[in-house]
Amino acid sequence: MDLKDKVAVVTGAAQGLGRSFVEILLKNGAKVALIDVNKSVGDELKSTLDQEYGRDRTEFYTADVTSEEDFKGVWEKIVKAFGRIDILCNNAGIINEKHWEKTIAVNLGGVVRGTYLALEHMKKENGGNGGVIINISSMAGLGPLPMAPIYTATKHGVVGFSRAMAAVSKLANYGVRINILCPWFVKTSLLSNFNSEEHIEQTPPVKSVTESMMQTRGCLETDVVAKAFLVLVKDESKNGDALMIDPEGAVFITFPERAKDLRSTPVSLETDVVAKAFLVLVKDESKNGDALMIDPEGAVFITFPERAKDLRSTPVSLE
Ligand SMILES: NC(=O)C1=CN([C@@H]2O[C@H](COP(=O)(O)OP(=O)(O)OC[C@H]3O[C@@H](n4cnc5c(N)ncnc54)[C@H](O)[C@@H]3O)[C@@H](O)[C@H]2O)C=CC1
Numbered sequence: 591m592d593l594k595d596k597v598a599v600v601t602g603a604a605q606g607l608g609r610s611f612v613e614i615l616l617k618n619g620a621k622v623a624l625i626d627v628n629k630s631v632g633d634e635l636k637s638t639l640d641q642e643y644g645r646d647r648t649e650f651y652t653a654d655v656t657s658e659e660d661f662k663g664v665w666e667k668i669v670k671a672f673g674r675i676d677i678l679c680n681n682a683g684i685i686n687e688k689h690w691e692k693t694i695a696v697n698l699g700g701v702v703r704g705t706y707l708a709l710e711h712m713k714k715e716n717g718g719n720g721g722v723i724i725n726i727s728s729m730a731g732l733g734p735l736p737m738a739p740i741y742t743a744t745k746h747g748v749v750g751f752s753r754a755m756a757a758v759s760k761l762a763n764y765g766v767r768i769n770i771l772c773p774w775f776v777k778t779s780l781l782s783n784f785n786s787e788e789h790i791e792q793t794p795p796v797k798s799v800t801e802s803m804m805q806t807r808g809c810l811e812t813d814v815v816a817k818a819f820l821v822l823v824k825d826e827s828k829n830g831d832a833l834m835i836d837p838e839g840a841v842f843i844t845f846p847e848r849a850k851d852l853r854s855t856p857v858s859l860e861t862d863v864v865a866k867a868f869l870v871l872v873k874d875e876s877k878n879g880d881a882l883m884i885d886p887e888g889a890v891f892i893t894f895p896e897r898a899k900d901l902r903s904t905p906v907s908l909e
Pocket residue numbers: 601602603604605606607608625626627628653654655656681682683684696700726727728729772773774775776777778779780781
């Protein structure tokens with residue numbers, strides 16, 4: 591995809607990764623509509639970008655992605671102001687394990703809302719031009735982050751939702767690619783704020799596991815993650831793909847085509863099988879964190895990769 595004069599929308603654009611995605615899109619010739627709930631930081635960024643790229647390349651809109659009224663209202667303003675939308679980055683996200691309903695509303699609800707709003711406008715059957723949607727998950731969307739089970743759930747949800755919607759878009763010929771970015775820890779305020787006690791419900795051993803991960807492997811800079819984001823935007827062969835990036839580099843994840851293709855161990859069951867399968871999970875005291883899949887061919891324990899890094903993948907150069 592040639593980005594010259596394409597129109598992009600980025601949520602959570604005022605700082606952190608969102609700001610880096612805005613800047614790399616501008617550097618590649620796109621116009622960008624910035625959406626963020628933080629008006630003051632967003633206004634400040636808009637004036638900075640005006641000086642560097644010109645006043646006509648960006649607009650900033652204050653909106654909360656958890657609000658249908660807010661998000662839809664701003665979306666209609668953007669379509670009216672720019673005339674078209676070719677790229678959407680659903681980036682807005684938080685981490686708060688105590689106020690977990692809000693975390694779900696922003697991280698998953700906001701991505702769903704943005705994806706649906708964009709498809710209504712972008713899909714070819716509605717007279718749209720097609721395009722690409724990039725949903726920002728995390729490596730916590732590919733492997734559990736013990737410090738943040740709710741955050742992990744939302745990011746797994748972003749992966750599952752995006753892969754399913756990419757399949758819908760392909761089958762329905764929407765002309766819209768939907769891809770997923772899964773970064774390791776990145777040096778932003780989300781990460782630094784997370785360490786404040788108000789967020790953490792976890793016991794010290796859990797906290798030390800995560801902090802040692804960051805200390806041993808380091809954290810990414812936002813501009814490196816933005817290069818991975820650009821690969822997903824520009825590579826028109828990618829739809830339903832997840833690009834994972836950590837201090838060792840970027841790799842496309844190879845997911846099993848179907849749940850049945852996951853590595854598994856059979857379990858014997860007789861009649862009324864789903865209840866029998868439930869009982870196996872209740873009674874077998876060796877099982878913790880295990881998933882028992884059951885279909886007409888029987889029941890199998892799924893063997894998940896221990897860590898996101900253990901997933902099959904293909905390296906990508908970011909130069
Ligand atoms: N920082 C990290 O280590 C990683 C972050 N991510 C994901 O990247 C995305 C961006 O995170 P960061 O840049 O690190 O965070 P950040 O906190 O630096 O920036 C997030 C931006 O989203 C905005 N925002 C929050 N709630 C919103 C809402 N309801 N409506 C509109 N805007 C809202 C904030 O005002 C802020 O400007 C998030 O989805 C996060 O989960 C993924 C992997 C690693």
